[in-house]
Amino acid sequence: MELQEKKILIVDDEEDIREILVDSLESLDYHTCTAADGDEAIDIIKEEHEGLAAIICDLKMPKVSGDQVVHFVAQEHPIIPIIILSGFAQLDMALDHIRMGAFDYMSKPFKFKELALTVKRALEFRSLKEKQARYQEELEIKVKEITAKLNNSVIQTVGSLIMAIEEKDKYTRGHSHRVAFYSSMVAQTMNLSNEEKKELEYAALLHDVGKIGISDQILNKPGKLTNIEYEIIKSHPSKGVKILEPLKFLDNILPIIEAHHERYDGKGYPHGLIQEQIPMLARIICVCDAYDAMTSERSYRKPLAKEIALEEITNGSGSQFDPKVVDAFITTYNNILSEIT
Ligand SMILES: [Fe+2]
Incomplete structure (x- = not known):
């Protein structure tokens, strides 16, 4: 599935904010899905992580909070970028989450332009990471091929040397x-x-x-x-x-x-x-x-x-x-x- 076809998961306990985010993102041609708390978000991530392009996550929610979502994604699916939504008073906390592995944060209330730019950057970052992972994989395959060739020449060299000893x-x-x-x-x-x-x-x-x-x-x-x-x-x-x-x-x-x-x-x-x-x-x-x-x-x-x-x-x-x-x-x-x- 191409990155553009994947959904952006919006996690917020306030319905109004979820709606604004869904409308804003869909007006930019992104697909979305929503969760009202961290628990629901983790269930969706577990089931649908293949189809998720990015996550926008509120920090303060009843039951399971945003930091647990950030922690879960950083551990299990670090390729998915998370954008933290935080009130102005929680800026310090938001910075801690970036240290934990979140991609960026936006303070509420956010501006449409800021949302568009942050999501765009998150997806660019993800696509770069995917390219890097593919490059790494290709590199590992190449190293394996070269090692196999080298082993082959080791075996041939050793074989010739043994023949030389036994000839004598x-x-x-x-x-x-x-x-x-x-x-x-x-x-x-x-x-x-x-x-x-x-x-x-x-x-x-x-x-x-x-x-x-x-x-x-x-x-x-x-x-x-x-x-x-x-x-x-x-x-x-x-x-x-x-x-x-x-x-x-x-x-x-x-x-x-x-x-x-x-x-x-x-x-x-x-x-x-x-x-x-x-x-x-x-x-x-x-x-x-x-x-x-x-x-x-x-x-x-x-x-x-x-x-x-x-x-x-x-x-x-x-x-x-x-x-x-x-x-x-x-x-x-x-x-x-x-x-x-
Ligand atoms: Fe000997």
Whole structure:
């Protein structure tokens, strides 16, 4: 319904005033309806708010007064402008109502010209507010579309990076996806928020991205690593951060990637962080990473049985791993992973 087709609700306990207002407004081609007190007005607003363009409301009425109407409209239908009608002695009160959300006030007796101008301004104000609300809605839709596009490109970028890691290290093929899968199951057990689950997924998928920067000979070396080679391998969490740093949308997961080889007892790398200093999501990846490493084939050994890997994880509780995460992993293993891995 167009604004011009909507009615102006006149609320006043004096019949004469209602009649004058109806006549004046209808002579200006507005549609009207009336209420003799605040109670009746609130009933009409509840039922017909879609068809109301504006409200002109007296302040002093028997039973429910004008301020309750102003309060109700400000709370429930703030788009409908209210013009307060007040006696000269009630000007202060009228100003208070404007602070409460009324659009304007007119003092009685009012002049026809003043009425025409105030109603016109109220309707212009309302139409501006409606335009603003529509603009806001369109803006929100656009933001959603852009976010969806951005998420898509995040997924594509992450996908290419994983392919690059797995291309280099043939023994870890599928490792990133499995660690992400175990981590998501543990996140479920630990009741993490949706935002944490999303960060954990990306961090788990990309935790070893730094291996792109390590030579194939070292990564795929069949025998034991020399001390120097091991030091080079240990640089992969920090290398991962360097690789991902330019991708601003991955900012939040950088500390998780950097800390995925830290140990709960402080003996890990690269910084020797201890307990709560290690980001919680990194502590989860650390356990899932170890479980997958043990149960997968490596250049230097055959995969371990699931039960033995689980025993190793349990043995590492409190030293290599956060005991809370180990507990959550064991629960997750017993509920799901023992069946499907
Ligand atoms: Fe790693």
